[in-house]
Amino acid sequence: MTKKITLRKLKEFIIEKLILLCGLASIFFVMLIFIFLLKEGLALFKTVKVSNFLLGKSWYPISEPPELGILPLILGSLLVTFGAAIISVPIGVACAVYIAEIAPGKVKEVLKAGIELLAAIPSVVLGFIGMVTLVPWVKKVFNLPTGLTALSGSIMLAFMAMPTIVSIAEDALYSVPRSYKEGAFALGATHWQTIWRLLLPAASSGILAAVMLGIGRVIGETMAVMMITGNSAVIPQTFLAPVRTLTATIAAEMGETVVGSEHYFALFAIGIVLFIISFVINVTADLFLHRKPK
Amino acid sequence: MDKIQVKNLNLWYGNFQALKNVSATFAEKKITAIIGPSGCGKSTFLRVLNRMNDLIEGVKTSGQVFIDGENILSQDVDLIALRKKVGMVFQRPNPFPLSVYENIAFGIKIHGLKYTKDTLDAIVENSLREVLLWDDLKDKLHRSALSLSLEQKQRLCIARLLAVKSDVVLMDEPCSALDPQATQRIEELMRELKKHYTIIIVTHNMQQAARVSDDTGFMLLGEMIEFADTHSIFTAPKDRRTEEYITGRYG
Known part of the structure; x- marks a missing residue:
């Protein structure tokens, strides 16, 4: 025993x-x-001053001597991310509202499955699709010399941010107590008034977290942007010009640098910059997600 | 004066008939209590009166319910106007996650009523005064309503209705989440409110029905067994089942 x-x-x-x-x-x-x-x-x-690295306007890593300013890359990343956010946030939140509040049972199931499917598409596939469909379209519509632009990247990345935004925002909306809705209806509020004045504000911290996580996903995305943004390391003036992002730079140049060279170290330093950006975004999202309702 | 007349009301959830041929008449500016064991359909009945059952899928009704002479079960009734007129207080106090002030202003704003800063301030003050919250909350108007005590929350939910000038107040077990002292104070408030409002309260608490109501209806398994003035229901019930219920033989 x-x-x-x-x-x-x-x-x-x-x-x-x-x-x-x-x-x-x-x-x-x-x-x-x-x-x-x-x-x-x-x-x-x-060997390189931090300010020259972060604020330097030209990125010529293999010229002699190399110029290692990543400002064009940071701005490229921010521009593409900003564009993606502008497209994906309104659509994503509206989609979450539709799924959480309006869609009847069957439609809701189909939509949720569809959103998850979208998240399951590998980014290289999305990039490929973007390259053969979106890029020529952008070129034609805006009458540009090339369709490989920040805009193309933003549109494609918006697709990638959408599943994150929709599913987390939908969770946030769904977890708003039903009693608020009942109370509003019982006062004679319309469905839209209830959504706009009560549900969205009540779910706001979750929705903000959803947006932050969506943006976090976008800024770290590599493959698709490398394929369709044109990768030219100049400070972008408009959405219709090619840009190069931080991530694409690392991915494109890692293979050709000499281990231990300045260029090699610079790519890792870009990694640190990306790490800091993602970290800040994730922490912010976490703060929103766990914020106690006042 | 009769405020509400219910004639041969039937209601089905899918195939389950929750209300069977219910008829009743509710007097204006009185308190009517609906009592009965859990699951007898009393909350369902209450929710017919402001059409809250419409939110549930698969609900069918037949019969007629007249409020101020208008059949509210007809297809073309304006639900928004109906719910503005017939307000509801829920079992769990459900203030909105907004400030005290915004909770009361909510109704005014959604109904697009005309207001200025001054008139809105006045409406908020009056509504809070009517539910005896003004003295406690006048310095905390911009505090979140979720920080109030349960009793204050329930009072705020009542004040919210008064702001849009409801004239019927439906109460679905409004005191079941409150302690006995708070319950007593809410009952006092109900007596005060009946000077201006028609109140219908659903309760499983027979003492409460006996204390506050003028008329009482007893429901059992979806039927209105007996409906009369409260005094006769509690002292001389006509139906054997009513008598058994109020003497505590089941329920």
């Missing part, structure tokens, strides 16, 4: 420690990645 109990205790002990180990391992690997990123990225600043 006692033997059985000690055996059981031992089993519990082992399982507990194993789980602990797994947990620690994941933290350990994240730390390693982070340290590696810092080590390789910060090495750049022994």
Whole structure:
């Protein structure tokens, strides 16, 4: 009898420690990645000033001497992201409202499945589709020399941000207590008044978090933007010009740089910049998501 | 004066008949209580009177309900105007997640009534005075309504109706979430309000019905078994089932 109990205790002990180990391992690997990123990225600043790196207007990493200013890349990323947000936020939130509030049962199921399917499309496939359909279309409609523009990137990325925005915003709307809606209807409010004056404000922190996470996804996206934004590292003047993003720069140039060169370190430093941007966005989203209702 | 007349009202949720041939007449500026065991259809009945059952899919009704002479079950009734006139107080107080002030202004704004800053201030003050919240809340008008006590929330929900000048107030077990003292104070408020409003209260609490109401209806399994003035229902019920219920033999 006692033997059985000690055996059981031992089993519990082992399982507990194993789980602990797994947990620690994941933290350990994240730390390693982070340290590696810092080590390789910060090495750049022994030779290049931080301000020259962040605010430098030209990116010619293989000229002699190399010019490593990433301002055009930062602006490229921000422009494409901003455009994607302008397109995806209104459509995404409206879609969430429709699914959460208006759509009848069947339609709702179909739409939700559709949104999830959209999230499951690999970005390289979206990029490819964008390249053969959207890019020629943009070229024709705006009568441009090339359709590889920030606008094309924004439209394509909007598709990628949409599933995140819709599903999280829909959750937020769905979790608004039903009693608010009943109270408003019982006062004679129309459906739209209820949505606009009560449900959206009540769900606002969740919706903001949804938007932030959608933007986070967009700014870290690489493949599709590399395929359809044209990748020219100049400071963008309009949405209709080619741009190059931070992510595309790393992906495109990683293979051809010499390990240990300034260019190599610069790419890691870009990684740090991206890391900081994503981190800030995620923390902000988290703050919104866990904000206690006042 | 009769404010509301219900004639042969039937209601089905899908195939389940929740109300069976209910008829009743509600007097103006009086309190009528509807009592009965859980599941007898009393809340369903109440929700017919402002058509809140419309929100549930698969609900069918037949019969007639006249409020001020207009059949509110007819297809072309203006639901918004109906619900403005016939307000509802719920079991769980449900103030909106807005400030105290905005909770009361909500009705005015959604109905597109004309107001200026001054008239709106006055309406908010009057409504809060009517439910005896003004002295407690006059310095906290811009605080979130969710921070109030349960009793204050319920009073605020009543004030919200008064602001749009409802003249019928439906109350669905309005005190079941409150403690006995708060219940007593809400009952006092109801007596005060009946000077201007027609009140119908659904309650499972027979003592409450006996204390506040002028008329009482007893419902059982979707039927209105007995409907009379409260005194006769509680002292000389005509139906055996009513008697059994109020003497506590079931329910």
